[in-house]
Amino acid sequence: MIERRKQMTRDKVSRLINWGHWFAFFNGLLAMIIGSRYIGSVGQPDSIISWGYLALSTIGHFTFLAFIVYVIFIFPVSLLLPYSKILRGYAAFVGSMALYILLYDTIIYDDYGIHLSPFAFDLAWQDLNALLHSTSYIITPIVILVIELTAANFIWKRIDKIQKKQWGNKVVLFVGTCFISSHLIHIWADAANVTDITRFDDAYLVSYPATARTFMESHGVDGNTVTSDEPSQKTSNLHYPIEPLQCQTETQTNVLVIAIDSLQAAMVDDVTMPFLSQYTRESLNFTQHYTGGTQFKSSMFTLMYGLQGNYSDKKDFTIIPPIINQELTRQGYQLGLFTARSLTELASTGAMFKGFQPHISVSDDGSATTDIQSITALNQWQHNQTAPWFAVLNLTAPQDYDTPVGFLGIETIKAPTSLKPAQKVLFNQYRQSLKFIDNQLSQLLPEIDDNTIVFITGTHGQVFTSSIEDARRDLSPDNVKVPLVIHWPNISPSETHYRTSHYGIAPTILSKILGCTTASEKYSSGRSLLEPNQESWIYIGNSREFAIYQKDEITVLGRYGKYRIYDANFEQRLNKKMSAPELIQVMREGRRLYQN
Template identity: 65%
Template structure:
């Protein structure tokens, strides 16, 4: 009798486990239906192999999530409470909660471009009324739990019939093949830089597809970066939002000089005497910020006027900035004078497409390349007989470089808080800036006064030779840069309100090209000639970025982890983020996407 009871108990548990597996599979199918909402944000595949990958990835990922939820939540309860009525009710509630969380995640992802995390949850909770419309947030859970209870009872009553069909192994095999195949396909796509596939990397929650690098490292092979496989959501991005209407009364020549790694706090009368005096004699913006801490994001924000979060979008591999396109359509000659490595560094492949490039070799270093860049520009400028727009990029400060035989300035005492190695870099950096100052003087010597001149830093600089440390650092030293504009026939002025690279494109489009569009049609910024209404500045890319607010700086990584510092980036603050402003930031990062 005892043995019979034990056997009956084992049979009951076995039946419940079989039922649980099929219930999990059913919820995997429901999760796929709910998960299809992610595709409205990232766009649908455009090729047959993209559809194949998306299909196997969707089946594998959501089936895996459903099984994990069963294993963690239901399987232990099956052993503790082997009573079908209780278990079916609990399972329906758990499944409903899981699907509601998934549905909420699709809403958050569509609005902010990120999945639920402590940061995203805090942000979404503060913006709950805007995210949840009408009474759907009440009706939907009721509909889901009704479906779950019906499915749980249906499967329980027919579990024996389902088992007799011997479909279990076939389903497991199918899901397993899809799961493994999606990772193998992604390894190939990562190695081949197939953005049609890799652009779905972060579309689904808790998705960590294998990469070529991770695969090789797991097999003892030294993996190296295989290209930029960042999330790509271009098929639903509109740039510009509306056709542009531009009609300039006159055609003013424009010279834009961009200097890599030019810190605002290092420009003084001793280190850069010519540039310092030039700032005093023209319009100087004393609180100006780049859009990033490296060349890619800084130059992207400078020429496109958009946040670095858009930089990975495929549309910018074929769509040049509206700024350069508009100059070209207005009949300007466009010249680009740039070191060879920077010519290849643009995060957007079409960033320089409208220019006629004249590239300087860097065989003997970046300072020597800058000398050639200046010489190339002088030669080009001397033969121009039409209106022109020139972009001249200098790089020496990025590498603390000066030419062989260069006679610089005397060293000075560095800040006592710097480490010994940083003190050496500090003075070497000053030598590099002094060299750049000489080049600025040589460039501007023969530029007519009726030329509009813009001089700024692409990004800032911290005193380190560690590239990883420089990439992660978003302090004012890395992002605060000088900006000087020489307007023909204008008097000197100092602008003390905060400005950023995002405002340069709207300023030139409005005041030089005579464009009448609202600046939000093509940029994240407003004209530099009036204070911006926004009390924040987005600095960085989609992987790690900082939100510079009036009294604090919030640094956020792609996983939603955030840290808050004071306005000087000196002390980490143990406080919650300021949700209203960050909601505006996330709105701006999704504004150009169609939903």
């Protein structure tokens, strides 16, 4: 008798588990329907193969998510409380909650361009009225709960018939094939840079498709060689620019942009960088200038595109060049890029430097030597030009604390007391590399034609650590506040004390040099640097890790969606909730070019 009861219990549990599997599969189908809203936010695929990938990815991803929810929340209850009525009601509740979260995430993603996290939840909660502006968001949860309860009972009553048909293994094989195939296709697309597939990478909640590029690059294979220069963009939601530019200029002026890695604003003084300090006094000096990112790629993206750094993660920009490149080319400018970064590194920046002729310096003696080579190459190139030119010179020695062999630098000084002993050594070595850069600028700039407009800035600031990853993740003022000096012929030297950022450089060049009359908001997140900036915030970083600098506080979002708020000097963490209105503006600015 006891053995029979045990067998009946095992049979009952087995039946509940079978029911749970089919209930999870049904929830996967519902999740696919709700998840289709993401496609409307990103834009539909352009080709048959990308539609096929998206179908496979959708089936595999959402079915997998539904199964994970089942394994974590429902399966243990099946063993502990093997009572069908309780389990059906509980499972319907869990399924409904999971779908509510998914639905809420689609709303947040459509409005802010980010997925659910503590930051996104707090932001959306304070903006709830604007997000849930339709009664459908009240009715839909009720409908979902009714469907869940109905499905739970329907499947339970027919579970024996379903099992007899032996569909289970076929469904598992089909879903598994979809899941694995989508990842294999993505590996190929990532290697071949098929952006109509890879642009969906971040579209789905907790989606991490397999990639091949890191593996290929580690083995010396350039994963960017197979690409299409002019893919169709007709179904992408991106509008960049929002409307065509109207540009016309009577005179054409040469432009030189000098972007120095790890150029901290506070270090441009008469002792460390005497030439640049004097040059600053003879130019337009923007004393409250901020970069757009903490590494070369993210910073130069904001400089060249004039857009917030969260756009830099969008795959569209791997094939769409900055409009400044397009307009310079249209007006007959010669474009030159002078850097020590490899072709692989430049390829990873997408279309940022499309149209530029790269001049890559190579040396085994360190970045100081390659900087000398880059400056020499620029001098030769600009003297040989017969058409107007636009050049970007990237100097890298300060990031590596490097100076050439035999360099006679400046005397060491007492390092700030807040630094640790190892950091104090780096501090004075950093000053030596800045003095080296200052000497190079003192030789370069007198060779530049007097009528050339020169922009000098930093790609990012500097924090004293030997860890590149720690430096990239540091969003403190030391790492994001950089100098901006513009030597503009026929404009009197002055100091500008309102806050500016890299977003304003492209609009300045387009409007003041290339004669574009189109409003900057049609193509940029910034405004001309020569016009007072009324915006009270600056977005620094990418879509995963960023800081929002406001007047009195700094909000920093970490790697896992948690946020921290600091005072304006980044010296004290504030125990407070975010001030939503400005942050909502920031996040919507990051989606503005993707609005339907």
